[in-house]
Amino acid sequence: MKSTRARIAIDAMGGDHAPAEVVAGALRAREELDVDILLVGDPQQIQASLPPQANVAALRIVPAEGTIEMHEEPLTGLKRKPQASINVAMNLVRQQQADAVVSAGHSGAAMAAALLRLGRLSGIDRPAIAVVLPTLIAGKAVMILDVGANVDCRPKFLEQFALMGSVYSQYVLGVADPKVGLLNIGEEACKGNDLAIRTHQLLQDNPVIPFIGNAEGRDVLSGQFDVIVCDGFVGNVLLKFAEAVGSVVLQILREELPQGLHGKLGTTLLKPNLRRIKQRIDHAEHGGGLLLGVAGICIISHGSSQAPSIFNAIRLAKEAVDNRVLERIQASDPHTPQGTVSSDARGEE
Amino acid sequence: MKSTRARIAIDAMGGDHAPAEVVAGALRAREELDVDILLVGDPQQIQASLPPQANVAALRIVPAEGTIEMHEEPLTGLKRKPQASINVAMNLVRQQQADAVVSAGHSGAAMAAALLRLGRLSGIDRPAIAVVLPTLIAGKAVMILDVGANVDCRPKFLEQFALMGSVYSQYVLGVADPKVGLLNIGEEACKGNDLAIRTHQLLQDNPVIPFIGNAEGRDVLSGQFDVIVCDGFVGNVLLKFAEAVGSVVLQILREELPQGLHGKLGTTLLKPNLRRIKQRIDHAEHGGGLLLGVAGICIISHGSSQAPSIFNAIRLAKEAVDNRVLERIQASDPHTPQGTVSSDARGEE
Structure with missing residues (x-):
């Protein structure tokens, strides 16, 4: 059964300041916004980033192995590391255990993972x-x-x-x-x-x-x-x-x-x-940035994101979830807009 | 015989604030920069824009009839009005009576007039x-x-x-x-x-x-x-x-x-x-903006230009003239850069 609180999967290992700043932003969101947080990444590193007073019981850590490095070609990286944090985070949405993903990691990899694991609307x-x-x-x-x-x-x-x-x-x-x-x-x-x-x-x-x-x-x-x-x-x-x-x-x-x-x-x-x-x-x-058009809500944050950016990204994700943006887009039925059968409507891909 | 001072032909009728602001900017340039000014446009309107204390003797007014309006299609306008201010200004450069043109009028028309009257390098x-x-x-x-x-x-x-x-x-x-x-x-x-x-x-x-x-x-x-x-x-x-x-x-x-x-x-x-x-x-x-690549120096100013912009445009023109930018570009011989015979080197136009 789906929770009424937005459940946000955070790629805790993605970004220049991961996991410390990512975890800090997620913790603040957990306190101030009405959301459930799933921290995806290396459990030991995530634990080490938690401040001593953190309410660990309120957090869920989802284990993952490694991350896609900035120099890696997205598709190759995603295939070589099926347990990479961004892959695991996308799978949570696919399996309806989360409603959205936030990542400050390799943006090309996040996009490719969303396309591969969630597909397009x-x-x-x-x-x-x-x-x-x-x-x-x-x-x-x-x-x-x-x-x-x-x-x-x-x-x-x-x-x-x-x-x-x-x-x-x-x-x-x-x-x-x-x-x-x-x-x-x-x-x-x-x-x-x-x-x-x-x-x-x-x-x-x-x-x-x-x-x-x-x-x-x-x-x-x-x-x-x-x-x-x-x-x-x-x-x-x-x-x-x-x-x-x-x-x-x-x-x-x-x-x-x-x-x-x-x-x-x-x-x-x-x-x-x-x-x-x-x-x-x-x-x-x-x-x-909000990745629009995939069958899931994904926020792609700056690689340089620190806690305030991550917090804002989570808020963005929550707003998209709460307002059922995917269903709305699907309901607007872009598939058959009137009067748009044009010469470039070739079915490719 | 070519003067050593840069001779700048100003499209006095071009721009939202023409001729008053254009003339004001040109007068200031005449005072402060080492340039000769040729004001191209309707002599009566230009005279009316001159402040009472202006040194009219130091100015040259070159008569022109009409201007290309913002809504006009450039080529049609230029052909229909051969005596339009931008056409006359470009002709001055072509006939070596001026070294540069400054216009705040229809930028498409200025570009087209430069191409038609001066040609490309x-x-x-x-x-x-x-x-x-x-x-x-x-x-x-x-x-x-x-x-x-x-x-x-x-x-x-x-x-x-x-x-x-x-x-x-x-x-x-x-x-x-x-x-x-x-x-x-x-x-x-x-x-x-x-x-x-x-x-x-x-x-x-x-x-x-x-x-x-x-x-x-x-x-x-x-x-x-x-x-x-x-x-x-x-x-x-x-x-x-x-x-x-x-x-x-x-x-x-x-x-x-x-x-x-x-x-x-x-x-x-x-x-x-x-x-x-x-x-x-x-x-x-x-x-x-400086129109680079035509066989003459042309400064295309904002339609909204007021006197300070026109003054700066004239300074830009003067610097290009004084530093012989056209000869330098031509001397760099872009016609035959090594190693650039590519698949897109079709000879069009």
């Missing part, structure tokens, strides 16, 4: 990695997908991303009337590269997708759009740039603010405000 | 728009190209961009040993979309290009790279995003800084510092 050709970023409008977020799973896309992939994104926006982020945009280099339908022009047409013709038009680079964080679709190459470049810009700005503030006596005094007075600004710009806050 | 298949952005390392800039001229690229186009960029970096920006990067989603040669993987190989094999590897989104502003090449779709998205981020950050500062009594006091003390930060982040500072 029906009607989805390619899963996408989605991130939710804050916008200029306080309290309003934008979901961007794909940010790295598919570097060469066909128009129908982006159409499916739009569908999944709008469902997520509506049911998880609670946007009553989500607005979908296509990342492009101009407002007009005729603008863009071949992929963008053909995708624009598909989105325009799909009555299920609340498409409002092209989003230029300057519109991404404007708050005008709730969902923005793009191929994984552009999306990844944009996301990494956006994350870095946070640090760039913080560094400029550090360099520029303390000049002169007034500057130094001003900076001292502003310390608490600067901390808040850092929080608002810092990428650790968004927790990670 | 030998060995260049596609001109690219390049921008120079500040980096985290004070005083160090990065040139990014293409940011919008070519939305669908072939590997050899990017190879040519790399060549033009490294010449520009060396001779105009004065970087002794420019480092060229390929915008990509990972460090390894095997990473990226089809275009990136094939371009990586070409750049690696070209002994003339100082290629140091892939640049991820997070590396763009790091200062590690002097030149970063990408297709015009990704580049345009990135540039517009980067420009917008400046405003986003300034807005967050405005919203977050003044909280609490200490915050308010701190903000007051910091006013001059905030102005400096704005200057460092604001996109108006970079002046515009």
